[in-house]
Amino acid sequence: MKILVPLNDKEVLARYINAGADEFYLGFYDDKWEERFGRFTDINRMSGFGKLANKYSFEEISDIIKNIKSQGKSVYITMNANLYSTDEIDYICVNYFETLKKTGVDAVIISDLKLAKAAHDNGIKTVASTMCGIYNSDIAEIYKKAGVKRIIIPRDVSLAEIESMCSVNKEIEYEVFFMRNGCVFSDCYCLGMHRPECGSFCGFIKTRSKKVFSKYKGFKEHHDMELNDHLYNSFFHREACGMCALYRLMKSGVSSLKIVGRADQQEAVEKDIVLTGKNIELAKSCESEAEFLDRMLFHEGMMKKCMLSFSCYYPEIRF
Template identity: 45%
Template sequence: MKVLAPLNNLEHIDDYIEAGAGEFYIGFFDKEWSDTFGDFADINRMSGFKEISNPYDLDTVLQIVKAIKAKGKEVYITFNSSIYSDEQLAFMKRYFEHVKEAGVDGVIVSCIEQVILAREIGVPSVISTISGVYNKDIAIFYQEKGTKRIILPRDLAIAEIEAIKKAAPEAEYEIFMMRNGCSFSDSNCLGLHRKERCSICSSIKHAGKELRLKNNDFHSKNTAELNDMIYNNSFHNYACGLCGIYDFVEMGIAACKIVGRSDEWQYICKDIKIIKDNIDLAKRCGSKEEYLDKMHFPEDRVMMCKLGLSCYYPEVRF
Protein backbone atom coordinates (compact mmCIF):
# COMPACT_ATOMS: atom_id res chain seq x y z
CA MET A 1 0.00 0.00 0.00
CA LYS A 2 1.42 3.35 -1.09
CA VAL A 3 1.03 6.74 0.58
CA LEU A 4 -0.79 9.21 -1.70
CA ALA A 5 0.01 12.83 -0.89
CA PRO A 6 -1.36 16.17 -2.11
CA LEU A 7 1.21 18.24 -3.98
CA ASN A 8 0.97 22.01 -3.67
CA ASN A 9 4.60 22.91 -3.05
CA LEU A 10 7.20 22.17 -5.71
CA GLU A 11 10.14 23.02 -3.46
CA HIS A 12 9.40 20.05 -1.22
CA ILE A 13 8.76 17.16 -3.61
CA ASP A 14 11.97 15.49 -2.45
CA ASP A 15 10.95 16.01 1.19
CA TYR A 16 7.65 14.25 0.51
CA ILE A 17 9.45 11.37 -1.20
CA GLU A 18 12.03 11.08 1.57
CA ALA A 19 9.20 10.94 4.12
CA GLY A 20 7.72 7.99 2.23
CA ALA A 21 5.28 9.28 -0.39
CA GLY A 22 4.83 6.86 -3.29
CA GLU A 23 2.13 8.75 -5.17
CA PHE A 24 0.95 12.34 -5.63
CA TYR A 25 -2.25 14.03 -6.71
CA ILE A 26 -2.48 17.56 -8.00
CA GLY A 27 -5.00 19.95 -9.50
CA PHE A 28 -4.59 23.03 -11.64
CA PHE A 29 -6.32 26.35 -12.18
CA ASP A 30 -6.98 27.48 -15.74
CA LYS A 31 -8.07 31.06 -16.42
CA GLU A 32 -9.30 30.10 -19.89
CA TRP A 33 -11.72 27.63 -18.32
CA SER A 34 -13.05 30.29 -15.93
CA ASP A 35 -13.31 32.87 -18.70
CA THR A 36 -15.24 30.39 -20.84
CA PHE A 37 -17.59 28.86 -18.27
CA GLY A 38 -17.64 31.37 -15.40
CA ASP A 39 -16.20 31.53 -11.89
CA PHE A 40 -18.60 28.92 -10.48
CA ALA A 41 -17.72 26.22 -13.02
CA ASP A 42 -15.13 23.99 -11.36
CA ILE A 43 -12.45 21.90 -13.03
CA ASN A 44 -12.04 19.96 -9.79
CA ARG A 45 -13.53 19.85 -6.31
CA MET A 46 -11.21 22.61 -5.04
CA SER A 47 -11.39 25.04 -7.98
CA GLY A 48 -13.38 27.49 -5.86
CA PHE A 49 -10.22 28.26 -3.88
CA LYS A 50 -8.38 28.97 -7.14
CA GLU A 51 -4.61 29.21 -6.71
CA ILE A 52 -4.76 28.53 -2.96
CA SER A 53 -5.54 24.85 -3.55
CA ASN A 54 -4.47 24.67 -7.21
CA PRO A 55 -1.40 26.93 -7.32
CA TYR A 56 -0.21 25.92 -10.78
CA ASP A 57 -1.51 26.30 -14.31
CA LEU A 58 -1.78 23.41 -16.74
CA ASP A 59 1.62 23.95 -18.38
CA THR A 60 3.34 23.90 -14.99
CA VAL A 61 1.43 20.78 -13.92
CA LEU A 62 2.54 18.98 -17.07
CA GLN A 63 6.16 19.72 -16.17
CA ILE A 64 5.51 18.55 -12.60
CA VAL A 65 4.12 15.27 -13.92
CA LYS A 66 7.29 14.67 -15.92
CA ALA A 67 9.47 15.55 -12.91
CA ILE A 68 7.63 13.16 -10.60
CA LYS A 69 7.73 10.37 -13.16
CA ALA A 70 11.48 10.91 -13.53
CA LYS A 71 11.77 10.26 -9.78
CA GLY A 72 9.97 6.92 -10.19
CA LYS A 73 6.74 7.95 -8.47
CA GLU A 74 3.12 8.03 -9.60
CA VAL A 75 1.02 11.15 -10.13
CA TYR A 76 -2.70 11.74 -10.67
CA ILE A 77 -4.54 14.90 -11.77
CA THR A 78 -7.96 15.88 -10.39
CA PHE A 79 -10.98 16.46 -12.64
CA ASN A 80 -13.63 15.71 -10.04
CA SER A 81 -16.20 18.47 -9.90
CA SER A 82 -19.76 17.54 -8.92
CA ILE A 83 -21.12 18.20 -12.42
CA TYR A 84 -19.97 18.96 -15.97
CA SER A 85 -21.96 20.10 -19.00
CA ASP A 86 -21.49 18.59 -22.45
CA GLU A 87 -19.62 21.73 -23.47
CA GLN A 88 -17.27 21.42 -20.51
CA LEU A 89 -16.59 17.75 -21.25
CA ALA A 90 -15.73 18.65 -24.86
CA PHE A 91 -13.38 21.36 -23.57
CA MET A 92 -11.85 18.87 -21.12
CA LYS A 93 -10.83 16.52 -23.93
CA ARG A 94 -7.73 18.58 -24.68
CA TYR A 95 -6.75 18.50 -20.98
CA PHE A 96 -6.83 14.70 -21.09
CA GLU A 97 -4.75 14.67 -24.27
CA HIS A 98 -2.09 16.91 -22.70
CA VAL A 99 -1.81 14.95 -19.44
CA LYS A 100 -1.62 11.66 -21.32
CA GLU A 101 1.29 13.00 -23.36
CA ALA A 102 3.03 14.08 -20.14
CA GLY A 103 2.77 10.51 -18.80
CA VAL A 104 0.26 10.94 -15.97
CA ASP A 105 -0.73 7.72 -14.19
CA GLY A 106 -4.41 8.62 -14.15
CA VAL A 107 -7.10 11.29 -14.11
CA ILE A 108 -9.35 11.46 -11.04
CA VAL A 109 -12.88 11.78 -12.41
CA SER A 110 -16.41 12.01 -11.06
CA CYS A 111 -18.80 10.67 -13.71
CA ILE A 112 -19.16 7.91 -16.28
CA GLU A 113 -18.91 10.42 -19.15
CA GLN A 114 -15.37 11.24 -18.06
CA VAL A 115 -14.51 7.55 -17.79
CA ILE A 116 -15.62 7.07 -21.39
CA LEU A 117 -13.70 10.18 -22.51
CA ALA A 118 -10.54 9.00 -20.72
CA ARG A 119 -10.85 5.57 -22.33
CA GLU A 120 -11.17 7.18 -25.79
CA ILE A 121 -8.04 9.27 -25.16
CA GLY A 122 -6.16 6.35 -23.65
CA VAL A 123 -5.48 7.75 -20.18
CA PRO A 124 -6.34 5.67 -17.04
CA SER A 125 -9.31 6.87 -14.99
CA VAL A 126 -9.67 6.93 -11.21
CA ILE A 127 -13.20 7.12 -9.76
CA SER A 128 -13.60 9.94 -7.24
CA THR A 129 -15.75 9.79 -4.11
CA ILE A 130 -18.12 12.09 -5.99
CA SER A 131 -19.33 8.93 -7.77
CA GLY A 132 -20.35 7.36 -4.45
CA VAL A 133 -19.10 3.78 -4.74
CA TYR A 134 -20.98 2.57 -1.68
CA ASN A 135 -21.64 -1.01 -2.77
CA LYS A 136 -20.34 -3.84 -4.94
CA ASP A 137 -22.75 -3.16 -7.79
CA ILE A 138 -21.40 0.34 -8.37
CA ALA A 139 -17.83 -0.96 -8.08
CA ILE A 140 -18.52 -3.72 -10.60
CA PHE A 141 -20.08 -1.17 -12.97
CA TYR A 142 -16.95 0.99 -13.01
CA GLN A 143 -14.66 -2.02 -13.10
CA GLU A 144 -16.43 -3.25 -16.24
CA LYS A 145 -16.02 0.19 -17.79
CA GLY A 146 -12.27 -0.25 -17.45
CA THR A 147 -11.44 2.19 -14.67
CA LYS A 148 -7.99 1.75 -13.14
CA ARG A 149 -8.82 2.67 -9.54
CA ILE A 150 -11.78 3.42 -7.29
CA ILE A 151 -11.56 5.86 -4.39
CA LEU A 152 -13.93 4.61 -1.70
CA PRO A 153 -16.01 7.04 0.41
CA ARG A 154 -14.56 8.11 3.74
CA ASP A 155 -17.64 6.94 5.66
CA LEU A 156 -17.39 3.26 4.73
CA ALA A 157 -16.48 0.73 7.40
CA ILE A 158 -13.50 -1.60 6.92
CA ALA A 159 -15.79 -4.62 6.48
CA GLU A 160 -17.73 -2.78 3.75
CA ILE A 161 -14.47 -1.88 1.98
CA GLU A 162 -13.35 -5.51 2.07
CA ALA A 163 -16.68 -6.72 0.68
CA ILE A 164 -16.52 -4.27 -2.24
CA LYS A 165 -12.95 -5.20 -3.04
CA LYS A 166 -13.74 -8.92 -3.06
CA ALA A 167 -16.73 -8.36 -5.37
CA ALA A 168 -14.78 -6.27 -7.89
CA PRO A 169 -11.13 -7.35 -7.47
CA GLU A 170 -9.78 -6.25 -10.85
CA ALA A 171 -9.79 -2.53 -9.98
CA GLU A 172 -7.32 -0.91 -7.59
CA TYR A 173 -8.73 0.67 -4.44
CA GLU A 174 -7.80 3.83 -2.57
CA ILE A 175 -8.99 4.73 0.93
CA PHE A 176 -8.80 7.81 3.16
CA MET A 177 -6.13 7.87 5.84
CA MET A 178 -5.31 11.34 7.24
CA ARG A 179 -6.52 14.95 7.55
CA ASN A 180 -9.64 16.87 6.55
CA GLY A 181 -12.57 14.67 7.45
CA CYS A 182 -16.13 15.57 6.47
CA SER A 183 -19.45 14.77 8.11
CA PHE A 184 -21.20 14.62 4.75
CA SER A 185 -21.03 12.34 1.72
CA ASP A 186 -19.24 13.82 -1.30
CA SER A 187 -21.61 12.04 -3.68
CA ASN A 188 -24.70 13.50 -2.03
CA CYS A 189 -23.35 17.01 -1.45
CA LEU A 190 -24.51 19.60 -3.96
CA GLY A 191 -22.46 22.40 -2.40
CA LEU A 192 -19.24 23.87 -3.76
CA HIS A 193 -15.96 24.32 -1.90
CA ARG A 194 -15.53 28.09 -2.06
CA LYS A 195 -14.71 31.11 0.07
CA GLU A 196 -18.35 32.11 -0.37
CA ARG A 197 -19.27 29.06 1.76
CA CYS A 198 -21.48 27.37 -0.77
CA SER A 199 -20.85 23.98 0.83
CA ILE A 200 -23.09 22.72 3.63
CA CYS A 201 -20.24 21.91 6.00
CA SER A 202 -18.52 25.28 5.64
CA SER A 203 -21.78 27.23 5.90
CA ILE A 204 -22.69 25.46 9.14
CA LYS A 205 -19.19 25.77 10.58
CA HIS A 206 -18.96 29.51 10.00
CA ALA A 207 -22.58 30.42 10.74
CA GLY A 208 -23.60 32.25 13.87
CA LYS A 209 -24.52 29.68 16.49
CA GLU A 210 -28.20 29.45 17.40
CA LEU A 211 -28.70 26.69 19.94
CA ARG A 212 -32.32 25.59 20.29
CA LEU A 213 -32.41 23.44 23.39
CA LYS A 214 -35.23 21.85 25.31
CA ASN A 215 -33.59 22.97 28.55
CA ASN A 216 -32.02 26.43 28.28
CA ASP A 217 -29.86 26.02 31.38
CA PHE A 218 -26.11 26.43 31.80
CA HIS A 219 -25.30 22.70 31.70
CA SER A 220 -27.30 22.06 28.51
CA LYS A 221 -25.81 25.03 26.69
CA ASN A 222 -22.28 24.19 27.80
CA THR A 223 -22.65 20.56 26.69
CA ALA A 224 -24.01 21.55 23.26
CA GLU A 225 -21.27 24.11 22.69
CA LEU A 226 -18.57 21.64 23.74
CA ASN A 227 -20.00 18.99 21.43
CA ASP A 228 -19.95 21.42 18.50
CA MET A 229 -16.38 22.50 19.23
CA ILE A 230 -15.04 18.94 19.58
CA TYR A 231 -16.62 17.68 16.35
CA ASN A 232 -15.42 20.67 14.33
CA ASN A 233 -11.89 20.64 15.71
CA SER A 234 -11.34 16.92 16.08
CA PHE A 235 -12.78 15.48 12.88
CA HIS A 236 -13.24 18.09 10.20
CA ASN A 237 -9.77 19.58 10.63
CA TYR A 238 -7.82 16.41 11.33
CA ALA A 239 -9.16 12.93 10.75
CA CYS A 240 -7.04 9.79 11.16
CA GLY A 241 -7.23 6.17 10.03
CA LEU A 242 -3.91 4.79 11.29
CA CYS A 243 -5.56 2.01 13.31
CA GLY A 244 -6.94 0.47 10.12
CA ILE A 245 -3.61 0.11 8.31
CA TYR A 246 -3.09 -3.56 9.20
CA ASP A 247 -6.48 -4.47 7.69
CA PHE A 248 -5.80 -2.50 4.52
CA VAL A 249 -2.36 -4.00 4.03
CA GLU A 250 -3.83 -7.47 4.49
CA MET A 251 -6.59 -6.92 1.92
CA GLY A 252 -4.22 -5.38 -0.64
CA ILE A 253 -5.48 -1.79 -0.83
CA ALA A 254 -3.39 0.06 -3.41
CA ALA A 255 -3.12 3.48 -1.78
CA CYS A 256 -4.11 5.49 1.27
CA LYS A 257 -4.82 9.16 0.85
CA ILE A 258 -3.77 12.26 2.76
CA VAL A 259 -6.32 15.03 2.19
CA GLY A 260 -5.14 18.63 2.26
CA ARG A 261 -4.28 20.47 -0.92
CA SER A 262 -4.35 23.71 1.09
CA ASP A 263 -2.28 22.46 4.05
CA GLU A 264 1.32 23.36 4.91
CA TRP A 265 4.00 21.01 3.57
CA GLN A 266 5.53 20.34 7.00
CA TYR A 267 2.28 18.79 8.29
CA ILE A 268 1.86 16.74 5.14
CA CYS A 269 5.39 15.37 5.60
CA LYS A 270 4.64 14.36 9.19
CA ASP A 271 1.56 12.49 8.06
CA ILE A 272 3.43 10.77 5.23
CA LYS A 273 6.12 9.55 7.61
CA ILE A 274 3.81 8.19 10.29
CA ILE A 275 1.68 6.40 7.70
CA LYS A 276 4.73 4.88 5.98
CA ASP A 277 6.20 3.78 9.31
CA ASN A 278 2.93 2.08 10.24
CA ILE A 279 2.62 0.38 6.84
CA ASP A 280 6.12 -1.04 7.22
CA LEU A 281 5.27 -2.13 10.78
CA ALA A 282 2.02 -3.80 9.68
CA LYS A 283 3.93 -5.88 7.13
CA ARG A 284 6.21 -7.18 9.90
CA CYS A 285 3.42 -7.98 12.38
CA GLY A 286 1.80 -11.39 12.57
CA SER A 287 -1.60 -10.19 13.73
CA LYS A 288 -3.78 -7.10 14.04
CA GLU A 289 -3.39 -7.22 17.81
CA GLU A 290 0.39 -7.08 17.51
CA TYR A 291 0.13 -4.13 15.12
CA LEU A 292 -2.22 -2.19 17.40
CA ASP A 293 0.11 -2.76 20.35
CA LYS A 294 3.16 -1.49 18.45
CA MET A 295 1.70 1.12 16.08
CA HIS A 296 2.88 4.72 15.92
CA PHE A 297 0.21 7.13 17.14
CA PRO A 298 -0.42 10.76 16.12
CA GLU A 299 1.10 13.45 18.35
CA ASP A 300 -2.20 14.52 19.94
CA ARG A 301 -3.07 10.97 20.90
CA VAL A 302 -5.07 11.76 24.04
CA MET A 303 -7.52 14.14 22.35
CA MET A 304 -7.73 12.27 19.05
CA CYS A 305 -7.72 8.63 20.07
CA LYS A 306 -9.44 8.56 23.44
CA LEU A 307 -12.53 10.47 22.35
CA GLY A 308 -12.70 8.56 19.08
CA LEU A 309 -14.09 11.60 17.26
CA SER A 310 -11.18 11.86 14.82
CA CYS A 311 -11.45 8.28 13.56
CA TYR A 312 -12.03 7.37 9.94
CA TYR A 313 -12.40 3.74 11.08
CA PRO A 314 -13.56 3.88 14.74
CA GLU A 315 -14.67 0.23 14.69
CA VAL A 316 -11.03 -0.85 15.13
CA ARG A 317 -10.79 0.53 18.66
CA PHE A 318 -14.40 0.92 19.69
Protein backbone atom coordinates in the same frame (compact mmCIF):
# COMPACT_ATOMS: atom_id res chain seq x y z
CA MET B 1 0.52 -0.49 -0.27
CA LYS B 2 1.22 3.04 -1.49
CA ILE B 3 1.12 6.42 0.24
CA LEU B 4 -0.73 9.05 -1.79
CA VAL B 5 -0.34 12.72 -0.97
CA PRO B 6 -1.50 16.05 -2.39
CA LEU B 7 1.08 18.21 -4.12
CA ASN B 8 0.34 21.90 -3.92
CA ASP B 9 3.92 23.12 -4.15
CA LYS B 10 6.50 21.62 -6.49
CA GLU B 11 9.28 22.72 -4.13
CA VAL B 12 8.13 20.15 -1.58
CA LEU B 13 8.21 17.19 -3.98
CA ALA B 14 11.69 16.01 -3.03
CA ARG B 15 10.90 16.24 0.68
CA TYR B 16 7.72 14.24 0.29
CA ILE B 17 9.48 11.59 -1.76
CA ASN B 18 12.25 11.37 0.83
CA ALA B 19 9.59 11.05 3.52
CA GLY B 20 8.15 8.04 1.69
CA ALA B 21 5.38 9.28 -0.61
CA ASP B 22 4.75 6.97 -3.56
CA GLU B 23 1.94 8.75 -5.35
CA PHE B 24 0.83 12.35 -5.82
CA TYR B 25 -2.40 14.03 -6.79
CA LEU B 26 -2.88 17.59 -7.90
CA GLY B 27 -5.23 19.86 -9.75
CA PHE B 28 -4.66 22.92 -11.89
CA TYR B 29 -6.29 26.21 -12.83
CA ASP B 30 -7.01 27.48 -16.31
CA ASP B 31 -7.90 31.13 -16.88
CA LYS B 32 -9.24 30.31 -20.34
CA TRP B 33 -11.63 27.73 -18.83
CA GLU B 34 -12.94 30.38 -16.45
CA GLU B 35 -13.29 32.92 -19.28
CA ARG B 36 -15.28 30.43 -21.30
CA PHE B 37 -17.44 28.71 -18.68
CA GLY B 38 -17.62 31.28 -15.92
CA ARG B 39 -16.09 31.51 -12.48
CA PHE B 40 -18.52 29.07 -10.87
CA THR B 41 -17.74 26.21 -13.23
CA ASP B 42 -15.12 24.02 -11.65
CA ILE B 43 -12.39 21.93 -13.23
CA ASN B 44 -12.03 20.02 -9.98
CA ARG B 45 -13.57 19.85 -6.52
CA MET B 46 -11.19 22.52 -5.18
CA SER B 47 -11.47 25.00 -8.08
CA GLY B 48 -13.63 27.28 -5.94
CA PHE B 49 -10.54 28.13 -3.91
CA GLY B 50 -8.74 29.24 -7.07
CA LYS B 51 -4.96 29.33 -6.96
CA LEU B 52 -4.91 28.70 -3.22
CA ALA B 53 -5.87 25.08 -3.83
CA ASN B 54 -4.65 24.66 -7.40
CA LYS B 55 -1.46 26.66 -7.54
CA TYR B 56 -0.36 25.74 -11.03
CA SER B 57 -1.61 26.23 -14.56
CA PHE B 58 -2.15 23.27 -16.86
CA GLU B 59 1.13 24.03 -18.67
CA GLU B 60 2.98 24.04 -15.35
CA ILE B 61 1.53 20.76 -14.12
CA SER B 62 2.57 19.07 -17.34
CA ASP B 63 6.18 19.70 -16.33
CA ILE B 64 5.47 18.63 -12.75
CA ILE B 65 3.97 15.36 -13.96
CA LYS B 66 7.04 14.64 -16.06
CA ASN B 67 9.25 15.42 -13.08
CA ILE B 68 7.32 13.06 -10.80
CA LYS B 69 7.36 10.30 -13.42
CA SER B 70 11.10 10.74 -13.95
CA GLN B 71 11.55 9.90 -10.26
CA GLY B 72 9.61 6.68 -10.61
CA LYS B 73 6.54 7.87 -8.73
CA SER B 74 2.88 7.92 -9.71
CA VAL B 75 0.78 11.00 -10.38
CA TYR B 76 -2.96 11.59 -10.67
CA ILE B 77 -4.72 14.73 -11.91
CA THR B 78 -8.04 15.76 -10.36
CA MET B 79 -11.01 16.36 -12.63
CA ASN B 80 -13.63 15.69 -10.03
CA ALA B 81 -15.99 18.64 -10.13
CA ASN B 82 -19.63 18.04 -9.24
CA LEU B 83 -20.54 17.77 -12.91
CA TYR B 84 -19.44 18.62 -16.44
CA SER B 85 -21.51 19.77 -19.39
CA THR B 86 -21.03 18.43 -22.91
CA ASP B 87 -19.09 21.56 -23.88
CA GLU B 88 -16.82 21.21 -20.87
CA ILE B 89 -15.99 17.59 -21.66
CA ASP B 90 -15.25 18.56 -25.25
CA TYR B 91 -12.97 21.30 -23.97
CA ILE B 92 -11.19 18.85 -21.65
CA CYS B 93 -10.62 16.39 -24.49
CA VAL B 94 -9.22 19.02 -26.84
CA ASN B 95 -7.20 21.09 -24.38
CA TYR B 96 -6.03 18.66 -21.71
CA PHE B 97 -6.20 15.00 -22.60
CA GLU B 98 -3.87 14.99 -25.58
CA THR B 99 -1.16 16.76 -23.61
CA LEU B 100 -1.76 14.71 -20.48
CA LYS B 101 -1.29 11.50 -22.41
CA LYS B 102 2.13 12.67 -23.57
CA THR B 103 3.21 13.46 -20.01
CA GLY B 104 2.72 9.84 -18.96
CA VAL B 105 0.26 10.72 -16.20
CA ASP B 106 -0.94 7.59 -14.39
CA ALA B 107 -4.62 8.55 -14.47
CA VAL B 108 -7.11 11.35 -14.09
CA ILE B 109 -9.39 11.30 -11.07
CA ILE B 110 -12.89 11.60 -12.49
CA SER B 111 -16.32 12.22 -11.02
CA ASP B 112 -18.39 11.49 -14.08
CA LEU B 113 -18.93 8.38 -16.21
CA LYS B 114 -18.98 10.36 -19.44
CA LEU B 115 -15.72 12.01 -18.56
CA ALA B 116 -14.30 8.55 -17.83
CA LYS B 117 -15.36 7.39 -21.28
CA ALA B 118 -13.82 10.48 -22.88
CA ALA B 119 -10.57 9.84 -21.02
CA HIS B 120 -10.46 6.20 -22.10
CA ASP B 121 -11.19 7.19 -25.70
CA ASN B 122 -8.12 9.40 -25.46
CA GLY B 123 -5.97 6.63 -24.02
CA ILE B 124 -5.92 7.91 -20.45
CA LYS B 125 -6.65 5.73 -17.42
CA THR B 126 -9.10 6.85 -14.77
CA VAL B 127 -9.64 6.72 -11.04
CA ALA B 128 -13.21 7.06 -9.71
CA SER B 129 -13.23 9.95 -7.26
CA THR B 130 -15.02 9.86 -3.95
CA MET B 131 -17.39 12.22 -5.78
CA CYS B 132 -18.75 9.16 -7.59
CA GLY B 133 -20.25 7.87 -4.33
CA ILE B 134 -19.18 4.26 -4.65
CA TYR B 135 -20.75 2.91 -1.46
CA ASN B 136 -21.17 -0.73 -2.38
CA SER B 137 -20.03 -3.51 -4.69
CA ASP B 138 -22.91 -3.04 -7.12
CA ILE B 139 -21.90 0.57 -7.79
CA ALA B 140 -18.25 -0.50 -7.95
CA GLU B 141 -19.19 -3.02 -10.62
CA ILE B 142 -20.64 -0.27 -12.83
CA TYR B 143 -17.44 1.74 -12.59
CA LYS B 144 -15.32 -1.34 -13.18
CA LYS B 145 -17.25 -2.01 -16.36
CA ALA B 146 -16.72 1.62 -17.33
CA GLY B 147 -13.00 0.90 -17.22
CA VAL B 148 -11.76 2.74 -14.12
CA LYS B 149 -8.54 1.28 -12.74
CA ARG B 150 -9.04 2.46 -9.17
CA ILE B 151 -11.90 3.39 -6.89
CA ILE B 152 -11.64 5.90 -4.07
CA ILE B 153 -13.94 4.66 -1.34
CA PRO B 154 -15.92 7.43 0.40
CA ARG B 155 -14.88 8.56 3.88
CA ASP B 156 -18.15 7.51 5.49
CA VAL B 157 -17.77 3.77 4.98
CA SER B 158 -16.83 1.32 7.72
CA LEU B 159 -13.72 -0.83 7.66
CA ALA B 160 -15.75 -4.04 7.36
CA GLU B 161 -17.49 -2.60 4.33
CA ILE B 162 -14.18 -1.66 2.73
CA GLU B 163 -12.98 -5.21 3.33
CA SER B 164 -16.11 -6.60 1.73
CA MET B 165 -15.89 -4.34 -1.32
CA CYS B 166 -12.24 -5.25 -1.83
CA SER B 167 -13.08 -8.95 -1.69
CA VAL B 168 -15.91 -8.73 -4.23
CA ASN B 169 -14.19 -6.83 -7.02
CA LYS B 170 -10.59 -7.96 -6.77
CA GLU B 171 -9.58 -6.82 -10.25
CA ILE B 172 -9.75 -3.19 -9.30
CA GLU B 173 -7.50 -1.07 -7.06
CA TYR B 174 -8.96 0.62 -3.99
CA GLU B 175 -7.85 3.82 -2.35
CA VAL B 176 -9.03 4.92 1.09
CA PHE B 177 -8.94 8.11 3.13
CA PHE B 178 -6.25 7.77 5.73
CA MET B 179 -5.02 11.01 7.29
CA ARG B 180 -5.89 14.60 8.09
CA ASN B 181 -9.42 15.77 7.22
CA GLY B 182 -12.81 14.28 7.88
CA CYS B 183 -16.17 15.26 6.53
CA VAL B 184 -19.46 15.19 8.41
CA PHE B 185 -21.47 14.75 5.20
CA SER B 186 -20.72 12.73 2.06
CA ASP B 187 -18.32 14.38 -0.37
CA CYS B 188 -20.41 13.28 -3.31
CA TYR B 189 -23.73 14.51 -1.99
CA CYS B 190 -22.52 17.74 -0.46
CA LEU B 191 -23.81 20.20 -3.02
CA GLY B 192 -23.08 23.38 -1.11
CA MET B 193 -20.21 25.33 -2.65
CA HIS B 194 -16.67 25.25 -1.29
CA ARG B 195 -15.32 28.73 -1.92
CA PRO B 196 -13.50 31.44 0.05
CA GLU B 197 -16.51 33.76 0.02
CA CYS B 198 -18.76 31.22 1.73
CA GLY B 199 -16.51 28.48 3.17
CA SER B 200 -17.83 24.96 3.44
CA PHE B 201 -21.53 24.38 3.93
CA CYS B 202 -20.99 22.13 6.96
CA GLY B 203 -18.95 24.89 8.62
CA PHE B 204 -21.72 27.38 7.89
CA ILE B 205 -24.53 25.27 9.27
CA LYS B 206 -22.54 24.31 12.36
CA THR B 207 -21.74 27.84 13.38
CA ARG B 208 -25.11 29.56 12.87
CA SER B 209 -27.65 29.89 15.62
CA LYS B 210 -30.56 27.55 15.19
CA LYS B 211 -33.92 26.64 16.58
CA VAL B 212 -34.33 23.05 17.64
CA PHE B 213 -37.78 21.50 17.49
CA SER B 214 -38.13 18.21 19.31
CA LYS B 215 -40.66 15.88 20.79
CA TYR B 216 -38.23 14.94 23.54
CA LYS B 217 -39.45 15.40 27.06
CA GLY B 218 -37.76 15.50 30.44
CA PHE B 219 -34.30 16.46 31.63
CA LYS B 220 -32.36 13.42 30.46
CA GLU B 221 -33.55 13.50 26.88
CA HIS B 222 -32.94 17.23 26.58
CA HIS B 223 -29.55 16.87 28.17
CA ASP B 224 -28.60 14.05 25.80
CA MET B 225 -29.76 16.08 22.83
CA GLU B 226 -27.77 19.18 23.85
CA LEU B 227 -24.65 17.18 24.66
CA ASN B 228 -24.88 15.39 21.36
CA ASP B 229 -25.15 18.68 19.48
CA HIS B 230 -22.21 20.18 21.38
CA LEU B 231 -19.94 17.20 20.74
CA TYR B 232 -20.88 17.12 17.07
CA ASN B 233 -20.25 20.82 16.52
CA SER B 234 -17.15 21.15 18.68
CA PHE B 235 -15.17 17.97 18.34
CA PHE B 236 -16.38 15.63 15.62
CA HIS B 237 -14.01 15.37 12.65
CA ARG B 238 -12.00 18.49 13.35
CA GLU B 239 -9.17 16.27 12.13
CA ALA B 240 -9.13 12.70 10.90
CA CYS B 241 -6.84 9.71 11.11
CA GLY B 242 -7.08 6.06 10.10
CA MET B 243 -3.73 4.81 11.39
CA CYS B 244 -5.16 2.08 13.62
CA ALA B 245 -6.89 0.53 10.58
CA LEU B 246 -3.65 0.16 8.64
CA TYR B 247 -3.11 -3.54 9.31
CA ARG B 248 -6.61 -4.54 8.20
CA LEU B 249 -6.53 -2.21 5.21
CA MET B 250 -3.31 -3.86 4.13
CA LYS B 251 -4.73 -7.35 4.59
CA SER B 252 -7.88 -6.46 2.68
CA GLY B 253 -5.82 -5.49 -0.35
CA VAL B 254 -6.27 -1.72 -0.34
CA SER B 255 -3.72 -0.32 -2.77
CA SER B 256 -3.33 3.21 -1.60
CA LEU B 257 -3.64 5.26 1.58
CA LYS B 258 -4.70 8.82 0.90
CA ILE B 259 -3.33 11.66 2.97
CA VAL B 260 -5.51 14.66 2.18
CA GLY B 261 -5.02 18.35 2.89
CA ARG B 262 -3.96 20.35 -0.12
CA ALA B 263 -3.96 23.51 1.97
CA ASP B 264 -2.39 21.99 5.10
CA GLN B 265 1.07 22.78 6.46
CA GLN B 266 3.72 20.87 4.54
CA GLU B 267 5.60 19.90 7.68
CA ALA B 268 2.50 18.25 9.09
CA VAL B 269 1.83 16.34 5.88
CA GLU B 270 5.48 15.27 5.78
CA LYS B 271 5.27 13.94 9.34
CA ASP B 272 2.16 11.96 8.40
CA ILE B 273 3.95 10.44 5.41
CA VAL B 274 6.88 9.35 7.57
CA LEU B 275 4.66 7.87 10.26
CA THR B 276 2.48 6.06 7.73
CA GLY B 277 5.56 4.60 6.04
CA LYS B 278 6.94 3.34 9.35
CA ASN B 279 3.63 1.77 10.28
CA ILE B 280 3.31 0.07 6.88
CA GLU B 281 6.69 -1.57 7.46
CA LEU B 282 5.64 -2.50 10.98
CA ALA B 283 2.35 -3.99 9.78
CA LYS B 284 4.24 -6.18 7.31
CA SER B 285 6.14 -7.70 10.21
CA CYS B 286 3.10 -8.28 12.41
CA GLU B 287 1.37 -11.63 12.69
CA SER B 288 -1.99 -10.23 13.74
CA GLU B 289 -4.05 -7.07 14.03
CA ALA B 290 -3.68 -7.24 17.81
CA GLU B 291 0.10 -7.26 17.49
CA PHE B 292 -0.01 -4.28 15.15
CA LEU B 293 -2.30 -2.32 17.43
CA ASP B 294 0.06 -3.04 20.29
CA ARG B 295 3.22 -2.05 18.45
CA MET B 296 2.10 0.71 16.09
CA LEU B 297 3.73 4.11 16.29
CA PHE B 298 2.02 7.42 17.09
CA HIS B 299 3.01 11.03 16.65
CA GLU B 300 3.96 12.86 19.78
CA GLY B 301 0.75 14.30 21.18
CA MET B 302 -1.35 12.25 18.81
CA MET B 303 -3.33 10.66 21.61
CA LYS B 304 -5.17 13.96 22.06
CA LYS B 305 -6.60 13.43 18.60
CA CYS B 306 -7.57 9.89 19.50
CA MET B 307 -9.75 10.91 22.44
CA LEU B 308 -13.32 9.67 22.24
CA SER B 309 -12.88 8.51 18.63
CA PHE B 310 -14.04 11.83 17.17
CA SER B 311 -11.06 12.07 14.83
CA CYS B 312 -11.16 8.45 13.68
CA TYR B 313 -11.98 7.52 10.13
CA TYR B 314 -12.48 3.99 11.43
CA PRO B 315 -13.43 4.31 15.11
CA GLU B 316 -14.60 0.72 15.31
CA ILE B 317 -10.99 -0.46 15.63
CA ARG B 318 -10.33 1.00 19.06
CA PHE B 319 -13.74 2.02 20.38
